[in-house]
Amino acid sequence: MVTSRPAFWSIRSWSCMRKLSIWPCKWMWTWPSHVLTCLRMMRELRKKLWLKIARHVVQEEKDVKKAMNCLSSCNLLKIEDILPFFPDFVTIDHFKEAICSSLEEYNQHIDELKQEMEEATESAKRIREDIQEMRNKYGVVENQEKCAACDFPLLNRPFYLFLCGHMFHYDCLFLEVTPHLSTLQAD
Known part of the structure; x- marks a missing residue:
């Protein structure tokens, strides 16, 4: 104390x-x-x-x-x-004005929350559409393709193929990205 x-x-x-x-x-x-x-x-x-x-x-x-x-x-x-x-x-006559203003504040807050929910719903809908569109995309990897990091053949180990055309082995990509992460993200 x-x-x-x-x-x-x-x-x-x-x-x-x-x-x-x-x-x-x-x-x-x-x-x-x-x-x-x-x-x-x-x-x-x-x-x-x-x-x-x-x-x-x-x-x-x-x-x-x-x-x-x-x-x-x-x-x-x-x-x-x-x-x-x-x-x-x-x-209640003594409180009428205070209660009305309080209810108006709550209604305004509810309207703001409704607007935020509608925006979040629309955003989620767009994300679902993007994910569905991505599921239908594919890439072709030739057997002579090489990892952009180590320059060894890509098909020997698990790999990632990005939409931009870059291809990395899983472990090579991990080694490239890890130094750029914060300690929280790295854990």
């Missing part, structure tokens, strides 16, 4: 975090080696803080309008995040 605050934090925000029992990890303060992780943690921390504020406004102050203002002043929270804090007797 972190016991002292970093220099760039104000005393007020640090004491607020302590009161709300929101403790970041020790490694969060190392900069810049964990910049993305730090930003993600800060975002999560901010969301947690806003959720605690919203819970307090709804459950302690019982002020629906103030809670909706809290929702509009923070882009990290959505209506579905704070709905569980409201009692069952609250009417």
